[in-house]
Amino acid sequence: MSLDAVLDIVAAVCLISGALLSLAAGVALVRFPDLLTRMHAAAKPQVLGLLLVLLGCGLRLRTGVDITTLVLIGVFQLATAPVAAHMVGRAGYPHGEIRSDLLLTDELAAHLDRLTDEAPTPTPTTPHRP
Template identity: 55%
Template sequence: MTPEATGVDAVIDVVTAVFLVVGALMSLGAAIGLLRFPDLMSRMHAATKPQVLGLFLMLAAMGLQMRTWWVWPVLVVAWIFQLLTAPVSAHMVGRSAYRTKHGHRELLTKDELEAVVQRAAGDGSTPDA
């Protein structure tokens, strides 16, 4: 092996280690936020925002460490599915919590969903938003 290849391998290993540590810390922060935050809305934030970035860093570290091109499309697809499903599920949980009065409405600065819920309750149909 040439010294240049060894240097490149060392750089890739350091970048991989940094991505793994930062990704693990982001995921740990998400888990701690789920346990420690006081209300549902802040717990949803903790479950989605840092977890998606943490997963991205972990997948990028895995792709760098594998050092083959064929693994990257699989990792990108896994991250895209997570990126698409985490916000949608958090949105649905948030709407459900709002409708069942499990959220703290006094913590909201602007309540945009109240009019939609009242309109839906008044005419018996489900809202579009």
């Protein structure tokens, strides 16, 4: 068996595994009960699935420009997904989107009054009429 055939098999395994992880993350976003578990599903398995897909693509394409582009995509995903998940969690906490019965420690409970002061109050909007 040649090296190209082995790399193609590894690429196929990475692509299928990454696609299944991304599918599981999408299903979890719909099925999980509260914000924190959905936030976890949106960040961790989705990022790992994307990295596996990128690895599979890199093993299959094997050109310098393509691999550089795939590495940049992976780095940006690793940099932005945790920040986005953190911001979603911080935005949902003051609005009661968190199931506190599932938390072992609620470190933000002492700061809830400060968080609710920072949260924008909803303003009534008038429908746009053409």
